[in-house]
Amino acid sequence: MTIFEKALASYTHKNQISPRPGFDLNDPDLPGKNRIGQLERLTNILNKDFPFDTINCIETGGSRSWLDGMVGYYFAYLSNNTKGKFTSVDINPDYEDEVNKAYLDLDPNIKITHITDDSLNLLKNPPYIPNLVHLDSWDVNLKDPLPSALHGWREFEAIESQMPVGSIIVIDDNWYQNNWVEWLTNYSDGRQDRERITINYPILGKGAHICQYLNGDDKNWKILDADYKLVIQKQW
Numbered sequence: 001m002t003i004f005e006k007a008l009a010s011y012t013h014k015n016q017i018s019p020r021p022g023f024d025l026n027d028p029d030l031p032g033k034n035r036i037g038q039l040e041r042l043t044n045i046l047n048k049d050f051p052f053d054t055i056n057c058i059e060t061g062g063s064r065s066w067l068d069g070m071v072g073y074y075f076a077y078l079s080n081n082t083k084g085k086f087t088s089v090d091i092n093p094d095y096e097d098e099v100n101k102a103y104l105d106l107d108p109n110i111k112i113t114h115i116t117d118d119s120l121n122l123l124k125n126p127p128y129i130p131n132l133v134h135l136d137s138w139d140v141n142l143k144d145p146l147p148s149a150l151h152g153w154r155e156f157e158a159i160e161s162q163m164p165v166g167s168i169i170v171i172d173d174n175w176y177q178n179n180w181v182e183w184l185t186n187y188s189d190g191r192q193d194r195e196r197i198t199i200n201y202p203i204l205g206k207g208a209h210i211c212q213y214l215n216g217d218d219k220n221w222k223i224l225d226a227d228y229k230l231v232i233q234k235q236w
C-alpha cells in the first residue's frame, strides 16, 4: 500500500457520514458519500504524479466536522506519516478549538497546527514552503458564485510561485457545464428552499478562475484532473 492508499483507508475507516438537513442518508449521491469517491480519485493521481517523499501540506478552510467533509484528516495523515508538516487556516476564531478537538478526537497522535487568519495572509507568508495545498476556504454560493472563485484565484496567486516544481494544488467544490445541482438554502427560521441549478458556464466553483487561466497556452501549472476537486501540478 502506498502512503496515499493508507491515508484513504484511514479516512474511509473514520468517516462518519452526517447529512445536512434535507439530505437523505440513503441517497447514493449524498455529498458525504461522494467524498470518499473524490479522495479515491485524488489518491490515484497522487500515486502516479506526486514526486516528493515528505509531504508538507497547507489546507485553507479548517476541518472540524464530518458535515463539511473533514478532508484535512486525509492530508494531515499524509504529512504526519512522511515526517512533514500540516497546517490549516480558517478566518473564523470560533472554529479554532473545534478544529484542534476534531483532529485530537480522531487520532491523538496526529500533529497539526491550526491558525486563525484570512487564508490570503497565511499563503502570502507561509510558515514553511508546502508541496501539497488544499484550497477549501470561502464557500461557494451557486446563486452568487464569483466571490468564492475570486478568493480561490487570489489564494492560488498568493502561493503558487513559492511552491517547488512538481507540487500539487487541490481546489475543492467545482461544477461543470451541463450538470445540475440540487441547491438547498436554509434560513434561520427553519425554512428551506430547494432548487435545481443548471451549470451554464464551463466551470463554476472555487477553482473556476484557476481552471480558466490554466486552460490557456504556455502555463507552468497543468490540470491533472478537472472534477469536483480540481487538481493541478507545477511544471516549471
Ligand SMILES: C[S@@+](CC[C@H](N)C(=O)[O-])C[C@H]1O[C@@H](n2cnc3c(N)ncnc32)[C@H](O)[C@@H]1O
Pocket (backbone or CB within 6 Å): 059, 060, 061, 062, 063, 064, 065, 068, 069, 070, 071, 072, 089, 090, 091, 092, 095, 117, 118, 119, 120, 136, 137, 138, 139, 151
Ligand atoms: C468548506 S469549509 C472547510 C471544510 C474543511 N476543509 C473540511 O474538509 O471539513 C470552509 C471554511 O472556510 C472558512 N473561510 C471562509 N473565508 C475564509 C478566508 N478568507 N480565509 C480563511 N478561511 C475562510 C470558513 O470559516 C469555513 O470554515
